[in-house]
Amino acid sequence: MAKIEFSVERTNTGYSAYTTADNLAVAVVGATLPELKANMVEALTLHFEGEGRTFTEADLKIVLDLPQFFDFYKVINVSALAARLGMSQSLLAQYIGGQKKPSPKQTARILDGVRAVGRELAEMDFA
Numbered sequence: 001m002a003k004i005e006f007s008v009e010r011t012n013t014g015y016s017a018y019t020t021a022d023n024l025a026v027a028v029v030g031a032t033l034p035e036l037k038a039n040m041v042e043a044l045t046l047h048f049e050g051e052g053r054t055f056t057e058a059d060l061k062i063v064l065d066l067p068q069f070f071d072f073y074k075v076i077n078v079s080a081l082a083a084r085l086g087m088s089q090s091l092l093a094q095y096i097g098g099q100k101k102p103s104p105k106q107t108a109r110i111l112d113g114v115r116a117v118g119r120e121l122a123e124m125d126f127a
Contacts, residue, residue, distance in 0.1 A: 003061035006040055010071055017062075033072070037062075066107065069114075070096045076114070085113045 004024070006017040014031035017040055028043050030036030037057050044055040070076065078096060082089040092110070094100040102110065 003059055004044060004055075005061045005063055007063050008036065009068060066095050066102060066110065067098045076117075081110075081113060081117070084117070085109060 004019055005021045006019045006026075008015055008017045011029070014029060015033060015036040016027065016029045017036055018027040024044075024047065026040075026043050026047055028036065028039040030039050037060065040060055041055045041057060044059070045053070048055075064072065070078065078092055079089045082092040085092070087109070091100070095102045095106070095110070
């Protein structure tokens with residue numbers, strides 16, 4: 001079964017998420033990201049209760065726009081990431097701030113760079 005895509009946004013009170021995948025009209029809120037994910041799973045399971053389908057977090061695909069991603073993960077150093085990507089720090093900051101919208105190619109480039117850092121971190125050990 002394909003993952004169900006949810007667009008996630010930060011709100012004044014936490015997070016909200018919605019999907020229109022497969023003609024679903026499911027929207028949830030949560031004070032924290034783990035609570036939001038749990039609420040997504042519960043809402044989907046309730047929506048499909050008559051069909052006997054159940055869901056887990058593995059069935060979710062969370063989608064963020066670039067500014068939202070960097071708002072969620074403030075720990076990422078924008079200057080260092082830009083240097084790693086061979087991209088102007090000013091340009092990346094404009095994408096993150098929403099002053100400019102990256103092309104699909106630039107978005108993929110940034111996402112590939114973030115994922116590469118994530119893979120490296122996941123493989124890291126401390127002495």
